[in-house]
Amino acid sequence: DGGITQSPKYLFRKEGQNVTLSCEQNLNHDAMYWYRQDPGQGLRLIYYSQIVNDFQKGDIAEGYSVSREKKESFPLTVTSAQKNPTAFYLCASSPRADNQPQHFGDGTRLSIL
């Protein structure tokens, strides 16, 4: 079955540490996205990538970084510069970047110790 795999499901980080969240898709989708979900705020776009080796900042990119070296993979690094990293992170993909519904992974919950 095709889909999006996010790992790990739960992640704990000490203050001052960088941490990388994994997102892999086998849907052969060109576009991939990272969102942050906070209660009452819906999903906010962190970064997105329309094709391999290309990505753009979303609405809340500060303190985050991404890479897109392979079509199926779009890892997100939460850096120590992110002031409030505790959240639920969702990865999504779509066949193209425009006009397409997005398919979502199960998410990773990041907590700061």
Next chain:
Amino acid sequence: AQSVSQHNHHVILSEAASLELGCNYSYGGTVNLFWYVQYPGQHLQLLLKYFSGDPLVKGIKGFEAEFIKSKFSFNLRKPSVQWSDTAEYFCAVNRAAGNKLTFGGGTRVLVKP
């Protein structure tokens, strides 16, 4: 920048009651509209979408939504809810040919058996 508002944060109703969730957006141009649902413990799923054509859109599980351009609205409806409709519902908008999806804050719906 476009924004999406969902008027109700929480809705509680009994089985067989009718459901209507409001969604308004701020962008004045041509848009694509989506409703996503997140059942407890599951990933976000597409409920229905509107790109063009008939403004009354039928989705899965008996849901429908009506696009009213003059009101910048895309309200979600279901005539008779079931306990299994308990979930969080998100409205989302992107500009036609755009690549950034903007989500509303979500509405948590609890259906009492």
